[in-house]
Amino acid sequence: MSAGHGASGADATSQPRVSTRLAARVRELEHLFRRIEATRMAGLGLTHPLLAVAAVGFAPEPVGGAAGVLVTPWFMNLVWLPDDEPCERMADEVPAAMPLATGASRSRRIGPETIEFLGAHEAGFGAFETCSLFSPMFEFTDQAAALATAEAVMQLLRPGPAQATGAPPAAAERFGQAIEKLRAAPFDPLGEPAPARRAFLLGRRAA
Numbered sequence: 001m002s003a004g005h006g007a008s009g010a011d012a013t014s015q016p017r018v019s020t021r022l023a024a025r026v027r028e029l030e031h032l033f034r035r036i037e038a039t040r041m042a043g044l045g046l047t048h049p050l051l052a053v054a055a056v057g058f059a060p061e062p063v064g065g066a067a068g069v070l071v072t073p074w075f076m077n078l079v080w081l082p083d084d085e086p087c088e089r090m091a092d093e094v095p096a097a098m099p100l101a102t103g104a105s106r107s108r109r110i111g112p113e114t115i116e117f118l119g120a121h122e123a124g125f126g127a128f129e130t131c132s133l134f135s136p137m138f139e140f141t142d143q144a145a146a147l148a149t150a151e152a153v154m155q156l157l158r159p160g161p162a163q164a165t166g167a168p169p170a171a172a173e174r175f176g177q178a179i180e181k182l183r184a185a186p187f188d189p190l191g192e193p194a195p196a197r198r199a200f201l202l203g204r205r206a207a
Contacts, residue, residue, distance in 0.1 A: 022066050025081055026055045032125045033072050047073035048137040051146055055079075057154030067110050067157075069150040071143075075135035076150060078157075080108060080117055081128050099127035111157040 033053045041047055051073040058068030058081070070079045082099040100106050100119030106129070107114050117129035133153065140146040 022058065026058045028125060029070065030055050032122055037073060041074060046136050048140065050142050051137055051140065052143055054147060056147060056150035069153050071146050071150050074137060076133045076137065076146065078115065078131040078133060079128055100129050111159060113157060
């Protein structure tokens with residue numbers, strides 16, 4: 001399922017194909033947030049000492065781009081990465097595949113859910129979009145618990161053969177909690193302290 005960590009126990013033949021380019025892009029995303037952890041987040045007391053940056057479940061989406069979960073010591077976000085080389089033809093045919101401006105919002109269909117994403121941009125990396133699931137991360141006992149929840153999120157957003165293995169009950173419960181938190185929690189695309197930012201909501205489940 002993933003570039004980075006995938007759903008445990010899943011049959012590899014059932015997983016979306018991840019290109020070498022996407023795998024490299026996901027590694028760049030992990031590197032970006034390790035750098036943010038060591039610089040902007042240093043000394044703020046918001047990072048969980050037992051957690052580490054990890055990308056989970058990144059795979060191509062039908063409209064272009066790719067989606068997955070990013071785990072860090074201070075947040076867990078659903079992330080959408082645009083195609084590396086969007087073109088004018090793509091903008092005309094599949095507008096949702098184009099990068100979103102920083103601070104702008106857009107609804108995206110990820111599996112059975114419609115989810116509100118916020119545009120972000122980092123120098124040296126480029127544009128991406130995020131939707132907050134958990135922040136801060138102190139309710140997770142360790143990295144394994146955080147990764148299990150991230151994998152459960154992607155199993156629920158990409159239902160199929162891999163879901164037959166079932167998500168750990170605690171992870172599935174935390175995903176339900178994440179949906180509730182999205183209805184009220186302050187949101188920042190990098191998970192950094194920003195109390196003045198608006199809350200962005202998880203859209204209604206499609207009928």
